[in-house]
Amino acid sequence: MAQFWKPGTEKPRLVDDEEGGVLFFSGGFSSSSSSSGYGYASIEKQRQRLPVYKYRTAILYLVETHATTIIVGETGSGKTTQIPQFLKEAGWASGGRLIACTQPRRLAVQAVASRVAEEMGVKLGEEVGYTIRFEDVTKPDVTVLKFLTDGVLLREMMDDPLLTKYSVIMVDEAHERSISTDILLGLLKKVQKRRPELRLIISSATIEAKAMSDFFRKRKKRRELENEENGIQLEPAILSVEGRGFNVQINYVEEPVQDYVQAAVSTVLLIHEREPPGDILVFLTGQDDIDGAVQLIADEVQTSKKHSPGLVVLPLYSGLPRAEQELVFSPTPRGKRKVIISTNIAETSLTLEITDVENLVVAPISKASAKQRAGRAGRVRPGKCYRLYAEEYFLNHMSNEAIPEIQRSNLVSCIIHLKALGIDNILGFDWPASPSPEAMIRALEVLYSLGVLDDDAKLTSPTGFQVAEIPLDPMISKMIIASNQFGCSEEIITVAAVLSIQVKLFALSIWISGRGIQKESDEAKLRFAAAEGDHVTFLNVYKGFLQSGKSSQWCHKNYVNYHAMRKVLEVREQLRRIAQRIGIVLKSCESDMQVVRKAVTAGFFANTCRLEEYSHNGMYKTIRGSQEVYIHPSSVLFRVNPKWIIYSSLVSTDRQYMRNVISIDPSWLLEAAPHFYQLQQSNPLH
DNA sequence: GAGCACTGC
Incomplete structure (x- = not known):
């Protein structure tokens, strides 16, 4: 067996950083090479050649003695695959505890987990497992190393806010600063106060390490001082691991x-x-x-x-x-x-x-x-x-780093998430990078108007809790919940799945587009186009796709993106399960598209626009804020210009373009959101 | 008559 640092033995050589208290490992810490079992000799050799290997003792020492350890490392250092194994070898997974390692992307989770399983010579899903949306490859009481997206770990916190089964949580690629990583870091800092024995490892690129360290450095309260006496440093440690990139x-x-x-x-x-x-x-x-x-x-x-x-x-x-x-x-x-x-x-x-x-x-x-x-x-x-x-x-x-996603995005989803986790004081939440109070207040207002939060900014029952259960934008979730009373949940779940896969811009549109096939794809789109708008058009496409037996040739022939349709099926299946769980009756409205439009209105009423009278160029104004907007040319309602419409997303380029547009009757608005539209007296709904 | 990138639950 290789040798590890163990509590009570002489401590590894570390150097204090001049900036005070932050530890930097001085390097040259090659662990005494020891023979490993013959069976895994070649994999063991490969592992030992990774740059991170010679920091094994230092990493284990820092994790043992510090609540938070920040590992700074370039790509290719092997930190992602090796550190979880070091932790397991050192006993952090004993006594029924788990070691978690989060990644921002699903693909990375799968890749890393299977690599680690291979290195350990175990079957994936047994000792080493992973969980991503739609896929849980773990075995209770057997899996001890668990790789997961940070989004999944956040979902787990809804059932177990203190993440009690984990002994160490490694947040990898934290420098990417995705919304879910940032929320997770904020929550983990809170969890640490309640669970001083929990260890965090934050893996980050050089440029972000100092900011991370500042975030996790905290005021020493009385109870925390006692922990310090128990040998756990609350000051985060920073360790640099070199990578393998070339000059x-x-x-x-x-x-x-x-x-x-x-x-x-x-x-x-x-x-x-x-x-x-x-x-x-x-x-x-x-x-x-x-x-x-x-x-x-x-x-x-x-x-x-x-x-x-x-x-x-x-x-x-x-x-x-x-x-x-x-x-x-x-x-x-x-x-x-x-x-x-x-x-x-x-x-x-x-x-x-x-x-x-x-x-x-x-x-x-x-x-x-x-x-x-x-x-x-x-x-x-x-x-x-x-x-x-x-x-x-x-x-x-040039700025040092891009603005964290959380400071430039819509906070609606993120706030409902925190509310569901019982974080009441949203404005006081300790973020690694705080969004502006204005953005948070705007988001709180949207949630209030959706009936998700009450006058005290608490989740409403049942709507608020139901919306929080659905892993989609709250406006989409609200639309799904409303579809129950309109008897069109089957249709609306399809619409929700389509809307949720084409998040921004054109990424995963259900249409194939591109140079050279413009005319053909436009003509194909006309075959499905519905006078009511894009949402109903989606339903026509979905229906055609099902009738073709989910055929890829059918998609190809109709300029429909097969890959996107597979994704729609996957999301739709998950949404059906969730809908049933929260008490929504699965029902089809057959060809009654009016109820579909009413359900859309119930979720997206805040995105209502009215065509400007005498407008020759299709200019609309939003009811909320009188903003000048136009129907996106990719919409089936482009140049059709119905008087009243609702959009599901706004794209700003030279103009503000509305994507995914549906026509409505303004009288539905009062029905859908009386509290919202009573205040809009300057905008008569006629 | 328009499209830099696309993750995650």
Whole structure:
């Protein structure tokens, strides 16, 4: 067996940080190599080669002696797969306790869990398991290492607010600052006060470590001081673990560039001319610029002989058909140089298996993001990065990190979540990054108008508790609950599933779109278009999909996104189960679309708009706030312009566009939300 | 007549 630090033995060598109290590990802590069992020798060898391995003793020491340990590590250090195993080996999973490791993404949860199961030589779902939405691969009383999304852990807190079965919770990728990670961190800090024996490990990129440490550093109250005497430090420890990335040489332009597309193209050609073989990855802002740059390079290659025939230029953005996206993964032909011109889809989502990527960055992103992009060039060997802005700009004008999601999003879902967990004082909640009080008050108002919160800002019964049970935007949840009284729950659950998969912009639209197939896809859409609006159109598509036997050919023929429809089926199935659990009777209204529209109104009444009289360009005004809005051209009601409509989301580009629009009768509003519309006397509902 | 990215419950 390998040797671990154990309480009571001599403590590892650690150095105090000059900033006071924060511990930094000094490095060089190679644990005395010891023989492991022959059976797992090769896996054990692989594990020992990971950079994190030599910090094993230090990590276990810090976790033993500190309530919170912050691990700073680059990708490739092995922290995600190894630390949970170290903890288990050191006994943190004994006596029926569990070790949890959270990830922001489902895919990562599955990948890490199966890797760890493999390393430990156990079957996935036994000792090592994972839980993500729709999938629980754990076994009670057997699973001791549990990987899960942070969203799932938040849901678990609704049943067990103190997370009593866990001895250690590792929050991985905390620097990504997703909403659920931020809520989780805020709640875990609270849990720690009630459960001093609980240990937290926060894994974060360098740039965020100090902020995390400040967040978890807390005032020492009397009871906490007693714990300190018991040997648990409340001051968070910080440990840096090096990664395995390669060096990336950074170049800046000397003067700001005028036309960055042109500058990117020139840089590509210059690299091609002067640099040794190696592929190039270019980041531009959007589809138009990318298509433009691809064209410019093609033109240049045609007119100037010196660049041909060496360049293979490939665009990459989400709107591109899947087959064309996949071209970027194909190996570069011998003697050629691949140039991928991409949106920031290539920043994190994809791992490009290409050799020696050169990389250029444009647009005012954060320093953290610039670093991430540069890192793409150093995955397999040293690389170079050309930034099309001056170093002075990088140093003095770019923000350190992107604004945390929680400070730029709608807080409605998040507040209801906290309410359901019994956090009454929302305004006083201790966030790693506080949203503005205005945003929180706005969200509280929406929840009040939905009848989810009462006059004392407490969850109403049953509506408030029912809405909290449904893992969707509260407006959608309210619509589902209302469908019960209208006898159209089957239809509304379908609508809810469609709305919830196409969160923002075009990501997972049920329609296939893109260049070149515009006309065909528009015509296909007309076959399903309903005069009532997009929601009813969705029902027509869903019906057709079911009648085809859920066929992918049918989807292909009708320009419907098969992948999105599978997702709709999955979400729909979960929603049906939840609906039944909270007492909603599953019932179809057959062809009565008026009740469907009434149910939509019950959830989305706050998004009502009226067509401006004498408007020639389809201008609407919102009833709440008189904001100028237009129907999005992707809607079936575009240019139809009914007088009264409700939208389910707003996209702002050059104008405010309403996506997913349905026509309504204004008299339904008083029925759906009398308290809301009684106050709107300046907007007569006729 | 419009689309930078898309996670999670």
